[in-house]
Amino acid sequence: MLTLDLRNLEETRVGAANGVDVAAETAALAPHLDAAADALLARADDPAAMLGWIATPGDPAPLDAVQAFADARRGTYDDVVVLGIGGSALGARALQAALLSPIAPPDAAGPRLHVLDNVDGDEIAAHLAALRPDRTLVNVISKSGTTAETMAAYLAFEAWLRDGVGDAWREHVVVTTDPERGILGPHADAHDLPRFDVPPSVGGRFSVLTPVGLLPAALVGIDVAALLRGAARVRDDVRLPAADGVTKRLAATQVWGARRGKTQTVWMPYASGLRRTSDWFVQLWAESLGKARTRDGARVHAGTTPVPAVGATDQHAQVQLFAEGPNDKLTTFVVLARDRQAARIPDAPDGLAPLAYLGGRRFHEVLNAEAAATAHALAVRGRPSLTLTLERLDEEAFGLLLQTLMWQTALVGEIWNVDAFDQPGVELGKRYTYALMGRDGFDDERADLRAAGVEAS
Ligand code: PA5
Numbered sequence: 097m098l099t100l101d102l103r104n105l106e107e108t109r110v111g112a113a114n115g116v117d118v119a120a121e122t123a124a125l126a127p128h129l130d131a132a133a134d135a136l137l138a139r140a141d142d143p144a145a146m147l148g149w150i151a152t153p154g155d156p157a158p159l160d161a162v163q164a165f166a167d168a169r170r171g172t173y174d175d176v177v178v179l180g181i182g183g184s185a186l187g188a189r190a191l192q193a194a195l196l197s198p199i200a201p202p203d204a205a206g207p208r209l210h211v212l213d214n215v216d217g218d219e220i221a222a223h224l225a226a227l228r229p230d231r232t233l234v235n236v237i238s239k240s241g242t243t244a245e246t247m248a249a250y251l252a253f254e255a256w257l258r259d260g261v262g263d264a265w266r267e268h269v270v271v272t273t274d275p276e277r278g279i280l281g282p283h284a285d286a287h288d289l290p291r292f293d294v295p296p297s298v299g300g301r302f303s304v305l306t307p308v309g310l311l312p313a314a315l316v317g318i319d320v321a322a323l324l325r326g327a328a329r330v331r332d333d334v335r336l337p338a339a340d341g342v343t344k345r346l347a348a349t350q351v352w353g354a355r356r357g358k359t360q361t362v363w364m365p366y367a368s369g370l371r372r373t374s375d376w377f378v379q380l381w382a383e384s385l386g387k388a389r390t391r392d393g394a395r396v397h398a399g400t401t402p403v404p405a406v407g408a409t410d411q412h413a414q415v416q417l418f419a420e421g422p423n424d425k426l427t428t429f430v431v432l433a434r435d436r437q438a439a440r441i442p443d444a445p446d447g448l449a450p451l452a453y454l455g456g457r458r459f460h461e462v463l464n465a466e467a468a469a470t471a472h473a474l475a476v477r478g479r480p481s482l483t484l485t486l487e488r489l490d491e492e493a494f495g496l497l498l499q500t501l502m503w504q505t506a507l508v509g510e511i512w513n514v515d516a517f518d519q520p521g522v523e524l525g526k527r528y529t530y531a532l533m534g535r536d537g538f539d540d541e542r543a544d545l546r547a548a549g550v551e552a553s
Pocket of ligand 1: 184
């Protein structure tokens with residue numbers, strides 16, 4: 097279902113300064129990758145290790161609960177609004193883009209999904225003006241149950257529902273949050289709102305296959321059981337010796353790239369449906385691996401900068417830079433072995449004879465030719481890349497892809513010896529925001545800001 101082509105990483109293709117001897121380097125890194133996978137699997141049940149995402153695909157309880165809720169509410173809403181940010185929003189958006197039609201016809205069977213992940217008053221007001229409260233379900237998602245951006249949007253939507261449907265507003269809200277922490281859970285309980293758990297042992301960016309992503313997906317008709325089925329297969333792959341599986345070799349490419357000075361990692365799927373997966377991957381990679389210190393406290397400033405791209409669109413934009421700018425990038429091309437629609441380009445009519453080479457070809461064939469051509473064009477300039485091929489874009493394959501990328505990130509974190517599951521850099525910004533907005537309990541941060549002359553404009 098997932099295959100990996102590392103030929104454009106070979107030093108014989110891109111030069112010793114940019115590539116590697118894949119067989120030799122795989123053998124050298126294999127013991128470390130195997131140890132890293134074993135260490136992650138060994139800690140998977142330790143709640144403090146934040147590795148709950150490893151077992152999530154095999155746990156039927158959240159799946160059943162999510163599916164039962166979606167089934168019970170089917171036909172009740174025209175629109176589902178997700179309010180969340182970061183890991184509490186990007187997964188739902190990736191699922192929507194990958195697995196639903198890019199055009200939602202007005203009579204589509206399921207409700208439309210809107211993911212609002214910013215505290216942008218214009219965007220929020222536009223949705224409040226366009227949607228009908230009596231036909232809308234709001235899914236507020238915050239693991240911590242305190243994030244200012246999400247809470248601000250939620251206050252606006254709850255008030256809008258109360259105004260629009262009175263006491264029935266409770267039938268238009270569903271809460272997804274940590275079972276113990278934050279203010280959202282108690283709010284849900286106080287008003288008898290349905291609520292789903294973000295497992296305490298799963299961090300936001302690793303939560304797409306928990307109710308965080310599964311509930312919105314089920315509500316709009318995505319086959320969440322198939323998603324989890326695909327994801328569950330990754331556990332078998334990571335148990336394989338490093339040279340035999342996909343996941344460990346995928347992690348290895350990033351370790352090699354960083355060693356060769358590739359400080360940026362481009363993620364470039366050749367599928368419009370995976371455009372939003374690039375955004376999800378960027379957050380996963382950046383927030384997990386961009387760390388000042390190792391787990392032993394040594395200052396390292398680890399990380400490579402993820403660059404989202406999409407083929408073929410970016411061949412007419414960023415690829416110029418990838419080909420001729422600083423040779424500091426490792427590109428992961430993602431292609432689909434098969435498309436869903438098998439759409440063909442019609443034969444060129446008389447008068448458009450120069451386009452005859454396109455006539456009768458499948459769009460998908462053109463897209464994959466573009467991917468292969470771009471990978472080669474980069475290679476001949478000494479720019480390394482790898483190609484990950486996904487058999488097709490359906491729920492099972494997509495679940496497998498998401499889980500593979502989470503494992504890849506966690507394995508690289510192990511090799512680099514950083515904590516891939518915290519985000520101290522993000523937390524500091526959150527605290528300064530609270531201080532600027534006058535929230536109680538942030539006096540030290542307020543003093544810091546005052547001393548630096550920083551104020552909310
Ligand atoms: O990956 C993460 O942990 C973060 O991106 C969070 O998902 C993000 O900060 C939102 O947090 P919360 O779900 O607590 O509102």
